[in-house]
Amino acid sequence: MSRMLGALLLRRLWVPVAWGRAAAGGSRACSSKAARDGVEGPVLRRSYWRHLRRLVRGPPEPPFMHVCQVGDPVLRGVAAPVEREQLGGPELQRLAQRLVQVMRRQHCVGLSAPQLGVPRQVLALELTQALCQKTPPRQRALRQMEPFPLRVFVNPSLRVLDSRLVTFPEGCESVAGFLACVPRFQAVEISGLNPNGEQVVWQASGWAARIIQHEMDHLQGCLFIDRMDSRTFTNICWMEVND
Template sequence: MPSEAPPTDFSVARIHETVLQMLGAGVLPPVVQAGHPVLRQAAALFDGQLNAEELGQLIHLMRSVMRRAPGVGLAAPQLGIPLQVAVLEDEFDVDPEAAAVRGREPLPFFAMLNPHVRPSGTASVAFYEGCLSVNGLQAAVARPENVEVDFTAPDGTRQQRSFSGWQARIVQHETDHLHGILYLDRAELRSLSNNAEYSARWAQPDIGRARQELGFLPG
């Protein structure tokens, strides 16, 4: 298991100032890359650091950055903001065979604050993952196949939702970002591939061939 990350050293005032500067810049910010300290700190719980309008603007900005990348999720720390806010959306057209094997169903856009994820059942499954904050690499990660998530919606209501398959993977990946965890912390490191090698060799619906030839997760 990844070690516990230290809490962010950003004050409430600094978080607020950072967000306002970003919102006022008039351009989409870059995605913070691995090696930046904000990705290795536990983000602050959202507790009114932003008013409703500012939060709405931040979520809109995060959605725009996610779609530009393109990606299926983005956490506030990936923009250099150590706050427990994440956006998720998976509306991509994917190969039907791969979608079936991976349990990948469309995920309409939503935002979550202060999520708490817990496994539902004992089943786990491993697939390759990438990350907008780890450019050029992918690796296989085993995660619970089904999860339940408690979170606060942007309107302040508490919600509980269940996710399975690829949706559960996205939710877990983004929640990890809020706790200073990168997917590489959970990855089978012998599976690590750059994007070109992954596309050429391991982009099958499942990881069976990669597992055999790279020698990880022996079955």
């Protein structure tokens, strides 16, 4: 009986941890007391078992298998270029593979290195036929949504080809659970290198151009909430709350 009681107590024990990069990967909870005391940012509370696991394994290292969320400083910094000597190297190849892996696991259409905790100018883009077909045909036509194969860009640059602004709802894996209407240029050109150091250029319009602009923003520390019409900011589960 005492052993069972001890196990229950351990299961309920939470270890407070200071907020910061070292606390990444834990479960977060805002502390009103911390706010009253003037502590900057929320207080991270970690279960005993999660705390013990981190003591044994150490904290996770980027590139993460999860997507960093708004509030993480890495999402607000300007990403640094990849050095020439890193092109084609194992570190860059691992980062590119991790971007594709997490992007596909999350069923999203683009992901940047800062979203995995790496402040470098690398991004991955892909819109599969299967993801396209999840959008109703009428919306696909309005958004000019066409599938495109996987593309990975290193040190990319952007050029506007058609400056007409088109506004549609947009979301982000780093602002999970929210959408808002965002204006984007109709057509752009993205140029850069692939992970092997070879020059690549892509001219895109419609939905593909939107995805490119969204991911390029990440490399400048910009999120879609910085460009959105704030009146359209929406929690995607708002109807479920009222149901």
